[in-house]
Every structure is written in structure tokens, then in C-alpha cells.
Amino acid sequence: MDSRYDIPRRAAGGGGGSANSSPAMGAQSRRRKMPPRPADFKLQIIIIGSRGVGKTSIMERFTDDTFCEACKSTVGVDFKIKTVELRGKKIRLQIWDTAGQERFNSITSAYYRGAKGIVLVYDITKQETFEDLPKWMKMIDKYASEEAELLLVGNKLDCEADRIISRQQGERFCSRISGMRFCEASAKDNFNVDEIFLKLVDDILSKMPLEVSNMELSNSILSLQPEPDVPPELPPPRMRCC
Numbered sequence: 497m498d499s500r501y502d503i504p505r506r507a508a509g510g511g512g513g514s515a516n517s518s519p520a521m522g523a524q525s526r527r528r529k530m531p532p533r534p535a536d537f538k539l540q541i542i543i544i545g546s547r548g549v550g551k552t553s554i555m556e557r558f559t560d561d562t563f564c565e566a567c568k569s570t571v572g573v574d575f576k577i578k579t580v581e582l583r584g585k586k587i588r589l590q591i592w593d594t595a596g597q598e599r600f601n602s603i604t605s606a607y608y609r610g611a612k613g614i615v616l617v618y619d620i621t622k623q624e625t626f627e628d629l630p631k632w633m634k635m636i637d638k639y640a641s642e643e644a645e646l647l648l649v650g651n652k653l654d655c656e657a658d659r660i661i662s663r664q665q666g667e668r669f670c671s672r673i674s675g676m677r678f679c680e681a682s683a684k685d686n687f688n689v690d691e692i693f694l695k696l697v698d699d700i701l702s703k704m705p706l707e708v709s710n711m712e713l714s715n716s717i718l719s720l721q722p723e724p725d726v727p728p729e730l731p732p733p734r735m736r737c738c
């Protein structure tokens with residue numbers, strides 16, 4: 497884990513003594529009963545890209561730290577919630593994972609509008625997923641807010657031996673789109689996955705009229721927290737097919 501991330505740990509029990517007899521432990525158990533601080537912001541992020549590029553895998557790596565070798569294709573849309581802390585602000589991310597198959601475009605396009613951040617993914621080992629990028633850009637132009645932050649991700653970096661799309665090709669495509677960022681990642685190896693979301697959120701925050709907007713990311717502490725089971729605001733059924 498990158499040193500910029502500060503994962504809150506349970507307080508160490510050390511020093512012996514019973515929980516009842518220690519004033520310090522008493523304070524800790526009182527703290528545990530306090531309700532969690534509500535989020536300062538709620539942001540929606542959507543993940544798009546062609547079939548099989550690893551959209552679901554990127555989302556699940558980020559939200560649950562899991563990876564599925566034989567995932568089923570997403571039907572329509574799916575979502576996960578995760579709360580992150582960035583620059584002292586608590587941000588509740590609603591992450592929408594969309595189906596890559598074209599036949600679902602009429603469903604998935606409805607989710608572009610509310611997204612403050614868009615992650616467009618291709619597979620570095622599959623030429624066609626890179627060639628599809630202009631098609632996805634047209635979807636963004638048509639359905640997304642002009643204010644949405646864009647991030648292009650070349651996924652499956654662990655498959656370097658099978659690479660077809662060079663990093664330079666990805667960077668070149670990205671440089672033609674105003675404001676779009678680029679990175680390569682591996683959901684399988686958990687490489688650059690947290691960075692995708694945190695950098696996107698940071699870019700979104702930096703455009704908000706907040707006191708946080710003037711702070712430097714490099715000087716901030718980023719922390720990730722597992723999200724408790726809170727029902728999301730827009731709950732579509734999770735549907736998967738073979």
C-alpha cells in the first residue's frame with residue numbers, strides 16, 4: 497500500500513489489564529458506540545469501456561479488495577459504495593459498473609449524467625478495446641456532464657507479455673482529450689487501483705468551491721475505510737449473465 501494511505505487500525509490493547517478496569521479502555525468502548533460521522537460529500541463515479549476489459553474487477557478490487565478470475569459479464573449496471581477520507585473530508589463514493597456490451601447502452605447511458613467522475617477502461621492486451629475508445633468518448637460527449645472528470649485506464653498491466661497497446665499509445669489518445677488523465681493498472685495485481693479513484697476524487701474536489709481545494713494532494717493523508725452495509729440511494733438489482 498502506498499505510504500500516502502493511512503488505514504485506520506484498531507487501537508492496540510497492550511499493557512494487560514481488563515477492559516473494565518482501565519479508564520483508557522472504557523473511553524475506547526464509549527468511542528466505539530458513537531455513530532459514524534456522516535459523509536461530507538457524496539460522489540458518483542461511473543466505469544465504462546468495452547466488454548471484458550476489467551471494469552467489474554477494478555471496482556471490486558477497490559471496494560472489497562477481491563479479484564475474480566472468471567467473472568460473469570455485467571448486465572445493465574451494478575454498483576458498490578465505498579467511503580474514503582481525503583484531506584480530512586469524508587466522501588461517500590457510489591461507483592457504477594456498467595455493462596460493456598453495446599446492447600446495454602440504452603440502460604447504461606442513463607447513469608452518465610449524474611457522474612462527477614468517469615473511468616474509461618481498455619485492455620492493454622486487446623486491440624479492439626482500444627479501438628473502441630472513440631465510441632466511448634462519443635457516449636461521454638452525448639450523455640455525461642461537461643464538468644465530469646475523465647480518467648483513461650489501460651488495465652491488465654500484469655499481462656505485460658501479451659501487451660498489444662503501448663503505454664505511449666494510451667498517453668497519445670489521452671492527450672487529445674482536454675482534461676483527461678491516463679494511467680495503467682492491474683486489478684489482478686492491485687496495481688494503481690486505489691490511485692484511480694483517489695486521484696479522480698481529488699480532481700473532483702479540487703474543482704469544488706471548498707477550502708480543501710487549495711491543499712496539495714502530495715501533502716495530504718489519504719485514508720480508505722471499508723463501507724458499512726448502508727443501502728445505496730439508487731439500488732438497481734445486481735444482474736449478471738454468462
Ligand SMILES: Nc1nc2c(ncn2[C@@H]2O[C@H](COP(=O)(O)OP(=O)(O)OP(=O)(O)O)[C@@H](O)[C@H]2O)c(=O)[nH]1
Binds near residue numbers: 545546548553
Ligand atoms: N490478468 C488480468 N485479468 C483481469 C484483470 N482485470 C480483469 N481481468 C479478467 O478479465 C475478465 C473480465 O473481467 P471483468 O471485470 O468482468 O470485465 P468487465 O469489463 O466488467 O466486463 P463486462 O461486464 O462484460 O463489460 C475476467 O476474467 C477477469 O478475471 C487484470 O487486471 N489482469
